[in-house]
Amino acid sequence: MKKIWLAAIVALLLVLAAAPAEAQYYDNIKMQASQSYLRMGMNDTITLSVQLYDNSNPTGAANVPVVLNFLSAGDYMIFDRQLIVTDEKGTGSTTIRINPDNPPERYRLPVLVQIEAATEFHRASINVYITGTAPVSGYVVNDEMSIITGADITVKGPDGKPATYLTYPIYSSDGSGGSPMGYYRIDGLPTDVGKYEITATKGGLNGTIRAEAGYEGARNDVTIKNYRDVVNVSQIVANNQNPSATAAAITPSPGPTAEPAKPTSMTTTIIVAIILIALVYIGLKAYRRMF
Helix, strand or coil: CCCHHHHHHHHHHHHHCCCCCCCCCCCCCCCCCCCEEEEEECCEEEEEEEEEEECCEEEECCEEEEEECCCCCCHHEECCCCCCCCCCCCCEEEEECCCCCCCCCCCCEEEEEEEEEEEECEEEEEEEEEECCEEEEEEEECCCCCCCCCCEEECCCCCCCCCCCCCCEEEECCCCCCCCCCEEEEEECCCCCCCCEEEEECCCEEEEEEEEEECCCCCCCCCCCCCCCCCCCCHHHHHCCCCCCHHHHHHCCCHHHHHHCCCCCHHHHHHHHHHHHHHHHHHHHHHHCCC
């Protein structure tokens, strides 16, 4: 009898183990993009991520198929994978880029692209742009309008995200690269999408401005208040003349100790004449007193 009960328990455990686990419930889906802009001619890639939610909390609903579609301008972009299957965290991702076979050259930039992620019952959408590019430039200065060299420049896009599509580090010039001292220039910024947040940092202090790309002649100075920069002009000049020179090589050596100036013959003649005139004057006064 005991053997029968043991066999029944083992069989029940095997059935339970073989039964598929119940899929975790979700009632919403959210979508994010690593950047909001694809720049023409820059070979940019944007990562699209989805997350399933249950009552506003991320849920680990795995193996849920999520289909992505372009709601607008779909001819000009392509997916790395158009079907995402969620993992054990309820997430999944794919990438998009400009379609090299059909660039939007005949359209007025920027091009708005709407993307949708859809499960069986839920949908989410997000917007990205295809844009041209332009620079933002200016000087980093303090509140006394003195230039600041070597300030670290960082950029956030109009979407509030760090502009990771730029090449860092970016510094204000120290004059050794041919640019004016304190000058900065940021190339490759998407145009016609809003203002960028540009921050300059040095010595634990920073300053921030908001500027829009696309105005080549505009000067966008960043002010770091209360900072005082010390610039070694002689070293910058030496670096420009000999970029491979080391610090020791360009340090000026002390010159010989200057000797006291020796009087010239003209100076000596004038002094002797003054002495003679004084002696004559004193002699005349003494002579008058005697008579």
